[in-house]
Amino acid sequence: MIVDVHTHTPLFRDAVPQDQMVINSVWRPDRPVQATVSWQDYMDNMAGVDRAIVFGIAWNPDGSGSGLSAGAQNYTDGNLNDDTAVFVRTYPDKLIGFMSVHPYDPNVLDEIERCRTDLGLRGIKLGANYQNYDPLDDRALKIYRRAEDLGLPIMFHTGTSPVRMAPIRYAHPLVMDQVAMRYPELKMILAHMGHPWQADTCVVIRKHPHVYADISALFYRPFSFYEALRKATEWDVLPKLLFGTDYPITEPQENFDALRSVNHIVEGTNFPRVPEDALEGIIHRNSLKLLGLE
Numbered sequence: 001m002i003v004d005v006h007t008h009t010p011l012f013r014d015a016v017p018q019d020q021m022v023i024n025s026v027w028r029p030d031r032p033v034q035a036t037v038s039w040q041d042y043m044d045n046m047a048g049v050d051r052a053i054v055f056g057i058a059w060n061p062d063g064s065g066s067g068l069s070a071g072a073q074n075y076t077d078g079n080l081n082d083d084t085a086v087f088v089r090t091y092p093d094k095l096i097g098f099m100s101v102h103p104y105d106p107n108v109l110d111e112i113e114r115c116r117t118d119l120g121l122r123g124i125k126l127g128a129n130y131q132n133y134d135p136l137d138d139r140a141l142k143i144y145r146r147a148e149d150l151g152l153p154i155m156f157h158t159g160t161s162p163v164r165m166a167p168i169r170y171a172h173p174l175v176m177d178q179v180a181m182r183y184p185e186l187k188m189i190l191a192h193m194g195h196p197w198q199a200d201t202c203v204v205i206r207k208h209p210h211v212y213a214d215i216s217a218l219f220y221r222p223f224s225f226y227e228a229l230r231k232a233t234e235w236d237v238l239p240k241l242l243f244g245t246d247y248p249i250t251e252p253q254e255n256f257d258a259l260r261s262v263n264h265i266v267e268g269t270n271f272p273r274v275p276e277d278a279l280e281g282i283i284h285r286n287s288l289k290l291l292g293l294e
Contacts, residue, residue, distance in 0.1 A: 003287040004052040004252060006155065006191060006216040006244030009084045012038045013075040026162045027249050030220045037248045039087065045251045046094065051288060052247075054087065055098035055125040055155070056080035061105040081111070085119035096293060098123040098155065102131055103139040109146055116150065122293055127157035128170035135175050144183045153187035153291045155214075158194040158201065173201040180208040187291050189242060192217050198228035202235040212290060213237075214244035215282065219258030226265050229274040238278040242287045256283060 012020075015038050022035040046052050058064070063079035076082040081099045088097035099115035101108050101124065115121040124147055128135040135156075147154050158173045173194030180188060190213040194201035205211045219225045232238045245255050259282060263273040288294045 001050045001286050001288075002048065002252075002283060003243060003285070004046065004049045004245050004247070005189060005242045005287050005291075006214050007042070007046070007052050007054045007247040009054050009056045009080065009087055010037045010039050010042045010248075012036060013087075014038060015040070027217075028220050033249050035248065039090070042247065043091065043094070045247060048252050048256070050094075051096060052094060053096045053098055053123065053155075053293075054084060055123075056084055056100050057125060057127050057130055057157075058100040058102045058105075059130060061102045063102065063105065063111065081115050081119060081121060085115075085121060088120070096123075096288070097121040098125045100125045101143065103133045103137060103143055108139070108143060112143070112146055112150075112152075116152065123153040123155065123291070125155045127166075128175075129157060129161055129166035129168060130163065132165070132167065133170070135170055136178060141182070144179060144186055148183045148186040151187075151292055153189065153293070155189040155191055157192070158190040158197075158213075159192045160196060173197050173204050176211065177204045177207065180204070180211050184208070184210070186210060188212070189214055189291070191244070192246070193228050193232075193241070195221075195228070196224065198224075199231050199235075202231050202237050205240045206235050206237045212240050212242050212287075214242045215255075215259075216244035216246035217249055219255060219262075220250070222258075222262075222265055225258065226262050226274070229262055229279075230272060233272075233274055233278070238275070239281065239285075241282050242285060242290070243282050259283060 016036045023032045024035045025032040027033050076086050084097045088095040099121040101111050158171050173190050188211045190201050193213045201213050205213050245252055259279045
């Protein structure tokens with residue numbers, strides 16, 4: 001089974017209008033990215049994936065925002081979680097939806113319950129830097145506590161971002177060590193291996209049995225990608241790395257290709273290689289079982 005644990009809810013249900021096509025040249029150093037995609041664009045790109053986790057990001061306490069742009073329009077009468085739920089219900093054999101909530105929403109626990117029971121969303125996506133909250137704020141801790149009680153995994157954005165108003169210190173993977181110590185049964189995914197602090201991510205996921213990291217949005221910095229996987233090899237945490245793309249920023253096939261060729265950069269040298277069987281293990285890992293989502 002191939003599971004993509006990190007994808008964003010498409011901003012458009014139907015074809016993207018030409019006047020709303022957004023091309024972002026900042027996210028990747030190797031090529032621009034089409035940020036605005038449709039349901040069909042998403043499904044076409046996920047053809048090589050068996051299951052995918054999909055979500056938006058609640059940039060604001062009122063629940064507004066999206067996976068990639070705080071200005072995206074909803075295609076339902078609800079908020080971004082309703083958008084994700086409608087998308088997932090249309091492709092239930094392929095998609096698993098995560099909600100996104102904001103700690104500063106006074107009704108945040110009610111929204112979690114609504115998303116879990118009414119919408120059928122099965123995890124939570126948080127990005128403290130994008131949402132501009134302290135990950136150890138009491139209002140955030142009550143989300144983690146409720147998620148632990150309900151068995152809802154949380155994906156945290158970890159690592160840097162080109163968004164100027166997103167505080168990088170809130171997204172350092174060592175902060176997640178403190179969260180995991182407080183909530184030892186909470187299943188957590190540290191997105192992007194906490195880039196560029198991949199070594200810190202390795203020691204955090206090594207320490208905590210229920211904390212994992214995904215490899216999304218890494219391969220387009222080739223030496224960094226190789227180095228991150230070698231660090232994971234040396235810290236013996238390759239089995240705790242989950243396949244993810246950050247679609248639409250990257251696509252599954254280019255991630256498969258990059259994983260299988262990660263050692264090309266050290267050919268003809270004495271640098272150690274990443275074990276090929278472990279690379280295939282990342283691609284075919286049953287992340288749903290590890291996260292309690294089967």
